[in-house]
Each structure stands twice: as structure tokens, then as C-alpha cells.
Amino acid sequence: MDYGINIWGENNFFIDNDRLRINYANQPALIDIIKDLEDQGIKGPLLLRFPHLIRKQINSLYSNFKQAIKEFDYKGEFKAVFPLKVNQFPTFVKPLIKIAKNFNYGLEAGSKAELILAMTYNNKNAPITINGFKDKDMIRLAFIAGFMGYNVTITIEGLNELNSIIEVSREYDKFPVFIGIRIRLHTSGVGVWAKSGGYESKFGLNSTEIIEAIEILKKENILDKLKMIHFHIGSQINDIGPLKKAIREAGNIYADLRKLGAKNLSAINIGGGLAIEYSQWENKRDRNYSIREFSNDVVYLLKEIAIKKNVPMPDIFTESGRFIASPSTILIAPVIELFSQEYNAKALRLKEKNPDLIEELFDLYNLINETNYIEYFHDALDHFESLLTLFDLGMIDLIDRSNAEILVNLIIKKAIIFATYKGFKNKELKAINEKTQEKYLANFSIFQSLPDFWGLKQRFPIMPITKLNMSPNRSATIWDITCDSDGEIPFNKETPLYLHEVDLSKESYYLAFFLVGAYQEILGMKHNLFSYTNEAIITFDENGDYKIEFLERTQKIRDILIDLDYEIDEIENLLKENLQNTKLDEEEKKELLGELFLLLNDMVYLKD
Template sequence: MHTYGIDIWGEDNFIIENGLAKLNYASKPALVDIVRDIREQDFKGPLLLRFPHLTRLQIEKLYTLYNNAINEYDYKGKFNAVFPLKVNQLPNFLLPLIKSGEEFGYGLEAGSKAELFLAMTYNKIGAPITINGFKDKEMIHLAFIAKKMGHNITVIIEGLNELKMILEVEKETSLPTPNVGIRVRLFNSGGGAWAKSGGIDSKFGLSSTEILEAYELLKSNNLLHYLTMIHFHIGSAMTNIKPLKKALKESGHIYAELKNMGATNLKAINIGGGLAVEYSQYHRTTQYHLQEFANDVIFTLKNIAKQKGVEEPNIFTESGRFISANSTVLVTPVLELFSAEYELSNLRLKEENPPLIEELNELYKDMNGKTALEYMHDSMDHLESLLKLFDLGYIDLQDRSNAEILAQLIIKKAISLLEIADYEELKRIDNKIQEKYLLNFSIFQSLPDFWGINQEFPIMPITHLDKKPTRSASLWDITCDSDGEIEFNAKKPLYLHDVNLEKEEYYLAFFNVGAYQDTLGMRHNLFSHPTEVNVVFENNELKLEKIIESQKIIDILEDIDYDTKEIKKILKSSLDKSTYVILKKYLNENSYLKTSWSH
């Protein structure tokens, strides 16, 4: 059984049984059965399967990790967490998350006016709201209004000008003043793909001098009692814990210094995000246990508080990727295999064939486990010789076709006879034997981080997992862009099954796509979001909720500001009535390709 690294990234949320990828929850439904249930309702194109119970499990895990550490070290501060809305603002994801977090007091973090409106509308009163990012006076005014609504809201200032705007709004209105936090620009930075979000040259935060100026500004305006939090962030999905320890020491001392200067209501340190998500399916990239992460936070801050003689701060975190990534799975069918023409039925052997083709035919017939590698290498040499003969005019197109088919058949047969361990040998010639799998989705819409920053995502078929995968695979999406490909990588090889798509369906799933991919996705070629569905459980019974179909073509055109009435009018004027009826039907369907499995 080929597991596709599920023991590395799956966190026991997904399992393989009887050759099927299954959800390890309740009745352990197979993903392929969920997909087929949705298809029977005539929803076409790729699917986003959302599992709200996985989001809840992550929230529970986060609070358990920190509360374990608090109990272990007899820590006096409390743990709080907020979800950064930038990670995923879509209602099918967000609204169940908010409901799951209510009993924990789980809050939201907003980084724009639109996100702040969402937080003001849906966040439970009493659960924290933090505001990060650059702000104008309107956004700060909104924070005052949120405070009036009863929200526990903290405005994290990214610069002194924002603090000055808070002072202006406080003087100009009779609204209650929200809590104030200071984002500090630490000397220490994180690691990995998002390391630049922290450190002395980061985009956000106040320098030591600016922190002192902010303190004096608050004090001189009799508003120092509103300073309740300092904030830092040194990276997302950190694979190494050492940068965190350095940042904790630095921020802990800043907190203690401000406390001892007179900021008596300063009670919290917001450590930002950073908890790792395992995206690799080949080896573990995270070099720490999650409990170790929480323990280091609590232990370090407790020691600094003791050393400086101040109360132990409350802890805030914003680990959005950790909460959301594993809750969403993208499933797409394979539309076509581009070497499907290399089948025995396509051979056009003559009564008399060139000697090398006769030899290829004998190699194919006589191959066994012991001779597989030798015969495969021989077939590659024979094919190269035959292609040269074709260029010189010594064999015809029919001979060339037979040579290509026989070489591919030999390779397929050799791989099926070889053990998995022999794949190391096969990597030498993978560029010649790889299969191209055409998938009914857009990389730019559904996996923008792959295209933009070469982010890995675990990939595996959801069926055939009791069979040996024999084809080194490159994945093509259906956009007309050469970047719409996940190329075969011999260092991180993806092997898939050799299937007959005329006789069976074959689906691939991309895991850990719940963070950022939904809202970063772009409409390249005017492909819209996949059809999404929440998979929920009531009394352990599976139920499909809130199915949102991929946008119709006419709606996409309207969204990018075309006059759709004009489009219909022009098309209608050029066609007879019956043809226009057909065209109008197509306008009201989505852009993804139709296949037999879609109906």
C-alpha cells in the first residue's frame, strides 16, 4: 500500500482503509463516496470539501496545549486566541469556526475595514477582537464604535501616526475608547518562507525609540491605562523553535520594562502566529512538538516576569494557518492521461517490421521480474535508435508509432514488475516515462500559493490506494497557461496509477488547502472558485450543508464589470431562437469542463 505520506501530514484526521482515503471520524466515510453523493446532485467541476469538525479539533488542541503548559508551570496569566480573518474570510469556513470557538472565548483578528465589519457583526461579545495592519482615521473610528457595541477590542498600532489618530477620535467623539496595543519591531526574526514578516527590517512595528515615544504620548494625554498589550510576529508556519525563544525573551523584557515604567494596565503579550503546518508528504519539516512550542512560551515569559518583578502576562496567539489549513480538501477528477494512446490495441505491426521493432516486441513479450530493468534500458536505447532512423528516412511513420508504443508498454510492464525500492533506479529516466494527468481545475484559482511561492501541498488519489502506483506523474490544469502545471520532481516524486478513464473514475485530492488559498485565488481564464460544501455530522451521521456552486459564466462576466444585458442582446441578435436558447444555457453554467462523472 502506498500511503503518500499520510502519516506525516494527516494528523490522524485522514486514513487509508481498503484502498480508499477516508475521514477518520464518526462512521469513517470514504472521500470518494462524499464526492459521488455531491455529483449525484448535478454539481459539476472540482470540489472543495470543508470539514468544520476539523477546525473545532484544532481550536480545542490549541487551547489544550497552552492550558497544559499553564498548569505545568503554575503560570498566573491566562491564554487567549484570535483567528486572523485574512487567512480565510469565506462564510462557509468562518461562520462554523466562530460557533466552534464560542465556548473557548475564541476571537477574531481584523486587518482591514471590511474584516473589521465582519468581526463586529459575528464575533461573540466578550471574545477578543484585535486590529492589525495599517489604519486610517475611519478604521480607528470603527474600533471605537465596536467598543460601544460591547466588544473586547484592542487596536494594535503599527506607527505613531495611528496612536495620534486614536487621540484625535477620543477627543472628537463621546464614544468609549478601545484598548491599545503596540506592535514591536524585534531585532530577532523567524525562519522559513515567511521570515521577513518579523525582524528589525520587517514591514510592521515600532522601534525602541518609537515605543518610548508612544508611552510618553499616552501618558501625557492621560490615556496610559488603555495600553493593555504588546504584539510581535516573527513568521508563519515556523519549522524551528529557536527564533521564537529569542523573540519571547526580547518581547518579554520590553513588556516588563513598560510595566515598571508605569504601564500598570499592560497585561498581555500577543505572540502572533507561527505554529507549524506540515505541508510535506515526503519528510517532516517541523523540528519541534506542538506542546514544546506552548511550553517554551509559558516557561520563558514566567522566568522574565519573575526576574523583573512583574505579573505574568496573559498570552494571545493568532495562529490562523494552524487552525484552518487541514479543514479543507480540494478534489478534482483526472480528465485525461496523455500517454493513453500507448496501448497494445494501438499497435499497427506489419507482416515485416524493422529488426529493432521486432526486438522491442520480443522484449515486451519475454520480460519478467528479473529482466525488467535490463529490458527497460534496452527499450530506451532501441527507441532512440529508431527515432534517428526515422529522421534519416529509413523507417516510416507507422514504424515510429509502433516503436513509441512498444517502448512505453515495456516501461509500464517493467514498473509493474519492480518493487518500490527500485524507483531510485527509475528516477534516472523519469523525464522519459512520466505520465501527464490532466485535472479539471485551475492552479491559479485553487492553489495560488503553489504558483506564487512554490508551496507544497499533500497530493494523493482517493481510490486505488491498495494498488501499486506505477506512473511518475506531472499534473496539468485546464488553463491555457504553461505555469498551470505541477511538474514531476525526482527529489519529491509523485507516483500515480495507470488507469483506464473510459472504464473508471480517478480523483486526486489536495490536502491542507484551507489557509489563504480561497481568498488568494485568481480568475485566470475566468475560472471561478470550485463548488464548495460543508461536510458535517449530526449524531455521527454525515450531512452535506451549504453547497455553494461554482459561479456561472454570466455572473463572472458581470463581476468583472461587463454589461451582461448587452452581451445577451448582441448574441441574441446574431442567432436564431433555438440556437440562442442553447447558448443561454451555456452562459448559465460554470467554466469547468464537463465529464461523464459530472452528471
């Protein structure tokens, strides 16, 4: 069982005997990094960020487009910006900016706060593009960025924004930004994130509005500022077909605008949407193209249109975010309980004299083997039914019922192990295994760390990071620690996840969730007051050894309450008062208060 690592892993990780290793530098095992962090007192869920994987993705984007440009003798340039909405956290953005310098890779901002980040951190000659709805202050910020020397393009989402730009420009004696127009294409992407494109989309100008915009720009004598047209047909475009249609549509609009006099219009911004392969199952692949095919198609189609319409080949801009950010981040959640472990032989409370059916179950449990397991499994289920009926009739007691539950579960477990050796030839056992999944309780919150699973059922690759030389035989449902039944990744026969039988009193077991670097943290919710996880940036030194370059602990209980605008002094005083008003003696009150205040300063996640 390789958990589909060859489908989604992009050669970034590999299984070496029992453990998962990072395929970079000295190839550390993930478990060793985790143990190292645990030695520094880190407990609970952990986000690991790997800047070398950001670099790999940026490099892949640029080198594929460069290759396509060379291959098709394309005359325009390739340029790209990172859309900050995908991940605004400093632990991601700061390493990205360092890597971006060599590529002249810029930033895209969709709000005033993101624009401030772009104006603060962007590399000087790298482009800044500005999308989203804008008020005059946002346009003023864009002008200030232009005055700082940044190469800024404000993309208008509607005609009123163009009018605002014109009004703001009158406040200054120079016009230090370029203008882009977001076009409302006919084409939209496919899948859960497809709504950003198409005629019903929230964004962009239709053909009539585009012509009107050109007329306004001409009238104001600033048509030379129009540099770019922009579209975005949705995130995670799984099918290349709609993208090709969108490129043809946008290419023709570009050519016609040039003919209408937009002589400085020199770039087509194809937005984001470049998909990531999230699937762990060969027959459920998400994406039907590679980055090579994507870049070839964009370059080839734009060249074809430019030649046909006799206009210069435009520069190609992309704003791909998911593709750049997803692979760099792994979420690690320690498993803290396996629910079937309640069914342990040690928990049996056999009596001097047990009901006959219990005695028989006990024999089945002791004598089950690889030849009789199907028959014994059937017998056990049959006996269990009878014992439950006897309980309803008041003929056996709660202790007998508990013994029956334990024995039947132990028999099923043994039968599943024998069936695994034989490749699950027995359909009934396979079905039972699928039905009686093991519940793995993991120390994390789906709402905080995988909101797209909660909201859109987006699957992320999941695998354990140890025991990989052993066959996982438990069909697994993952429970998070929130008090919400939505905090669950249920076993699904179509996309099955099997995990190992583990004795957590003897060993640790961690689940890793991959490709979580895009959108997840910022969309994450503090449901049940579970907040950001622990976070570490892992880099590699010149000898190839890994380094924990940065480590931030998850929030304390008191801090998350402060975030919600509670006055912590008020909470502390009221807690103190609640203890003071009891009949406990002074010494006990003092001790409990000390303990309470320590716990208030503890982390929000579970500790053990």
C-alpha cells in the same frame, strides 16, 4: 505507500484497504462523500470543509496552553483570536464562530472590511484585535465596535496611528477601546513567510518610538488604555529557536513598559506563526517542534522574565491562523486524462509488412517478462533511437514512427511494473520512470486553488483517495487545466509523488490536496477565468452519519464575466448578432443560439 499520512495527517484520516477514510464519527470514506455530491450534480473541483477539524485545532490550542499554564503555575490567562486574513469565507467563518463561543475565542481584523465582519459575527465577550495600517475611518469603526460592547484592542503600527486614535477619540465622549503597540523586534522567523518580523519589517515601533508612544499616552492621560504589546515574526515558523528569542525580547519590553508606568499593560500578543506540518516525506519535515513544546516555551519564558523583573505575569494572546484553518479543508480534483494512455496497444496501426525493427519491438513487447525486462528495455531504447534516425533519413514513414512510439512506451510501462515488484533495483529503470512521468491532468486550477504552490513553491500533501491497496508505480506530474505551463506540479526526485495506473474509461480517479484551509482561496486568482470551486460543508449528525450541511456550486461562465464588469446583456446581444449575420438558415440559427445560451450558463470548469 501511505503518502506520508502519519507525518501530516494528525490522525484525521486513515487508509482502510483501498480507500481513504475520515477518522471521525462513523468514519466515512471520502470517495463516498464525493459520489454523494456527484449524485447531486456536482462536477469539477470541490472544496470539502470539515468543521470538526476546526474544533479539534481550536481545542488543541487552548488545551495545550491551559496545560502549560497549570504545569508552570502561571498566573496570567490564555486568550486567542482568529486572524480573518487567513480565511474570510462564510463557509469557514460561520462554523468557526459557533465553535468559538465555548472558548471565548475572538477575531483579529487587518482591514476595514474584516473589521466589519468581526463586528458582525464575533461572540459578544470574545476579544477583537485590530492590526494593519489604519485610517481614521477604521479607527471610528473600532470605536463603534467598542460602543457595541465588544472587547476591542487597536494595535498601533506607527506613531501617526496613535495620533489618529487620539484625534478620533475627541469625536466621542467615551474611550471604548484598548490600545496595543506592535513592537519591532530584532528577531524574525525563518522561511518563506519570515518577513513580518525583524528590524526591516514593514510593521511595528522601534524602542525609541515605543518610549515616545508612552510619553504621548501619558500626556493625553490615556496610558491606562495601553493594554497589550504585540509582535508577529512571520507565518509558518518552522524553527522554534527564533520564537523563543522573540518571546525574550517582547517579555523584557513588557516588563520595562510596566516600570515606565504602563500599569494596565497586561497582555503580550505573540501573533501567529504556529506551523503546520505539510511534508509527506520523513526526511523533509517542515517543523521542528510540537504544539506542546510551543505552548510550554511561551509560558515558561514569560514566567521566567516576569519573576526576574518582578512584574505580574502577562495574559498570553495568540493570533494563530494557519494552525487553526489549514486542516479543515480538502481540495478534491478529478483526474480527467492520463497522457500515456495515448500509447495504447489498440492505437497500433501495424502494416502487412513492417520495418524489421518494428517487428522486433513488437516481439519485445509480447515477450518481456520479469527475468528479461532489463535487457528488453535496453533493446527497446536502442531500437527506438535507430527508428528515429531511419525516419529522419526518410526510410520509414509517420505510421511506422507512431507504431515505434507506442511500442516503446508500452515496453517501458511493462518494465516499470516488473521493476516495481523488485523494488526498483535497476537504477536506469528508476531513472527512466522518474523521467517519463505520467502526466495526470486534473480538473482544477493551481492559480485559483493552490496559489502558494504557484507563488512560493509551498508543497501541500497530495494523495489519491482510492486504489490505496495497490502499489502506485507511476512517477507523477500533475497538470491543471489552465493554459499556462506554470499550472503544473512537476515530479520532483527529492519529494517524489507516485500515482496509480488507471483506465479512466472504466473508473474515476481523484486527487486530494490537504491542509488547504489557510490563505489559499482568498489569494487564489481567476487566471484563465477559472473561479471558485464547488464547495461543501460536511458535518456529522447525532448517529455519527455525515451530512452535507451546505453546498455551493462553482461559478457559471456568465457570472465570472459579470464579475469582470462585462455587461452580460451586451455580451448576449453581440453573440446573437454574430449568429444573425451568418448565412445559416433561421432554424439552425435558433438552435445554435439556444445551445450557446445554455453553454453560457454552464460552469467555468470542465464537465467531463
